[in-house]
Amino acid sequence: MIKENVKSILTELPKHVVLVAAAKGKPPEDILEAIDGGITVIGENYCREAKRVHQVVGNRARWHYIGIPGREKHDLLRRKNLEIFDMIETVDSWDIASGIDRKCGEIGKVMPILIEINSGKEVQKSGILPENAEALIKKTSVLRNLKIMGLMTMGPRFGDPEDSRPYFKKTKELFDQINRLNIPGVEMKYLSMGMTNSYRVALEEGANTVRIGTKIFGETCALTQ
Numbered sequence: 001m002i003k004e005n006v007k008s009i010l011t012e013l014p015k016h017v018v019l020v021a022a023a024k025g026k027p028p029e030d031i032l033e034a035i036d037g038g039i040t041v042i043g044e045n046y047c048r049e050a051k052r053v054h055q056v057v058g059n060r061a062r063w064h065y066i067g068i069p070g071r072e073k074h075d076l077l078r079r080k081n082l083e084i085f086d087m088i089e090t091v092d093s094w095d096i097a098s099g100i101d102r103k104c105g106e107i108g109k110v111m112p113i114l115i116e117i118n119s120g121k122e123v124q125k126s127g128i129l130p131e132n133a134e135a136l137i138k139k140t141s142v143l144r145n146l147k148i149m150g151l152m153t154m155g156p157r158f159g160d161p162e163d164s165r166p167y168f169k170k171t172k173e174l175f176d177q178i179n180r181l182n183i184p185g186v187e188m189k190y191l192s193m194g195m196t197n198s199y200r201v202a203l204e205e206g207a208n209t210v211r212i213g214t215k216i217f218g219e220t221c222a223l224t225q
């Protein structure tokens with residue numbers, strides 16, 4: 001079933017869009033089946049879980065961290081975990097950015113990151129407020145062991161997908177605005193927004209990366225953000 005789900009989503013997505021399989025709580029068997037269906041990127045919310053499934057799945061996919069870094073900073077900044085992840089999508093503070101930079105410097109890695117935008121403001125807690133994003137990006141752009149490659153946002157996970165549209169619109173505007181600044185070292189390439197409920201709206205608003213869990217793996221994804 002997982003394999004068919006992936007195939008049908010991939011058929012629907014425009015070619016340039018990256019499909020991240022949001023795999024929190026999913027065993028390696030499920031992830032391998034998704035890869036069999038055509039998934040190339042796995043999204044993980046928890047370092048411990050990522051490490052466990054990565055031991056089995058390994059480099060058959062790329063790994064994106066999509067959890068809340070402030071909540072498990074100690075874990076995320078471990079060498080082993082930073083080695084697993086190919087991108088950290090949820091950087092939302094100088095504290096996390098500089099921590100990633102320092103640790104990646106030690107292991108000789110340049111980590112691609114996205115800046116998470118709290119586009120819903122009061123609706124959700126993680127992410128940096130849109131008005132503070134430019135300053136964080138400018139400050140972070142000088143760090144040599146990470147590379148800013150775009151923005152990510154959550155928006156509401158349930159309810160009417162149309163409710164997400166203003167948040168996606170706002171994040172896209174910010175994406176374009178930062179892109180126009182041509183900040184040295186910053187490459188505004190990825191705009192990660194949209195989940196099972198909202199990815200069609202997100203695509204309409206300019207997303208080129210979508211993070212889908214439930215529609216791939218079934219109904220048991222726990223709410224984490």
Ligand SMILES: *Cc1c(COP(=O)(O)O)cnc(C)c1O
Nearest residue numbers: 022066195196211212213214221
């Ligand atoms: C769980 C999760 C998703 C996927 O949500 P679904 O509604 O199951 O598609 C996407 N992004 C993040 C950050 C998540 O935690």
